[in-house]
Amino acid sequence: xxxxxxxxxxxxxxxxxxxxxxxxxxxxxxxxxxxxxxxxxxxxxxxxxxxxxxxxxxxxxxxxxxxxxxxxxxxxxxxxxxxxxxxxxxxxxxxxxxxxxxxxxxxxxxxxxxxxxxxxxxxxxxxxxxxxxxxxxxxxxxxxxxxxxxxxxxxxxxxxxxxxxxxxxxxxxxxxxxxxxxxxxxxxxxxxxxxxxxxxxxxxxxxxxxxxxxxxxxxxxxxxxxxxxxxxxxxxxxxxxxxxxxxxxxxx
Ligand code: C2E
Ligand code: MG
Numbered sequence: 001x002x003x004x005x006x007x008x009x010x011x012x013x014x015x016x017x018x019x020x021x022x023x024x025x026x027x028x029x030x031x032x033x034x035x036x037x038x039x040x041x042x043x044x045x046x047x048x049x050x051x052x053x054x055x056x057x058x059x060x061x062x063x064x065x066x067x068x069x070x071x072x073x074x075x076x077x078x079x080x081x082x083x084x085x086x087x088x089x090x091x092x093x094x095x096x097x098x099x100x101x102x103x104x105x106x107x108x109x110x111x112x113x114x115x116x117x118x119x120x121x122x123x124x125x126x127x128x129x130x131x132x133x134x135x136x137x138x139x140x141x142x143x144x145x146x147x148x149x150x151x152x153x154x155x156x157x158x159x160x161x162x163x164x165x166x167x168x169x170x171x172x173x174x175x176x177x178x179x180x181x182x183x184x185x186x187x188x189x190x191x192x193x194x195x196x197x198x199x200x201x202x203x204x205x206x207x208x209x210x211x212x213x214x215x216x217x218x219x220x221x222x223x224x225x226x227x228x229x230x231x232x233x234x235x236x237x238x239x240x241x242x243x244x245x246x247x248x249x250x251x252x
Contacts, residue, residue, distance in 0.1 A: 103136035164201030181212030
């Protein structure tokens with residue numbers, strides 16, 4: 001369930017989490033299907049709560065958004081991801097980073113200005129991939145924000161795509177097949193057919209496809225057969241701290 005933060009001053013506590021650096025990013029590897037080369041990571045936020053341990057995003061991101069802190073969260077995540085991407089570049093191991101963007105960010109003029117200035121100041125926009133959930137994309141203003149990101153050199157990925165048709169007008173570089181669909185690939189012929197329709201539509205539009213939530217070898221082989229370009233899942237690697245990611249890269 002979506003209990004969120006149950007204390008009366010929840011907003012204060014959530015705000016403290018951001019400004020006091022209680023948030024931490026883990027990075028989940030995304031590999032090219034053809035040769036399993038590491039090509040990107042997805043930044044996934046966790047809250048190192050002072051008393052409740054490490055909390056997954058489902059337990060606090062909806063509460064942050066309800067508390068009006070969506071901009072603060074995404075700005076924090078972007079800043080952290082951009083500086084981490086700079087560290088990897090400086091180490092001679094460049095890596096693109098996917099950042100999950102909230103739907104309200106795309107309707108937020110302050111956020112757009114922040115993004116614009118940050119990208120100009122920091123450089124390396126091609127290493128940032130903004131991920132937006134397909135189900136939340138509605139308004140022309142949101143679509144315009146995606147177009148702006150691409151004009152600035154960032155890449156755009158649409159998360160959890162279920163319907164290829166709704167996406168032909170959305171400016172995007174990558175379509176992601178969500179865990180809900182991918183986990184059904186080995187057991188459900190309809191899921192396989194749905195996924196293959198999406199992959200064909202994506203190819204026709206010149207977009208690449210990432211399959212998310214590969215948990216076993218059979219699902220991996222389905223992903224290969226479908227013609228997905230990149231893949232992400234526990235079968236490849238779970239979300240990792242920067243230290244664990246460095247060790248994982250060194251082992252390969
Ligand atoms: P998402 O963007 O679809 O991210 C993928 C989620 O699937 C992650 O969960 C990841 O750990 C999980 N996952 C990946 N591969 C597998 C697998 O093989 N098996 C299983 N069981 N799970 C897998 P996580 O980290 O709990 O994140 C959940 C959602 O929270 C994300 O879904 C995203 O929508 C949201 N989220 C995460 N970080 C952020 C953030 O920084 N900002 C915002 N606004 N939302 C975020
Ligand atoms: Mg995502």
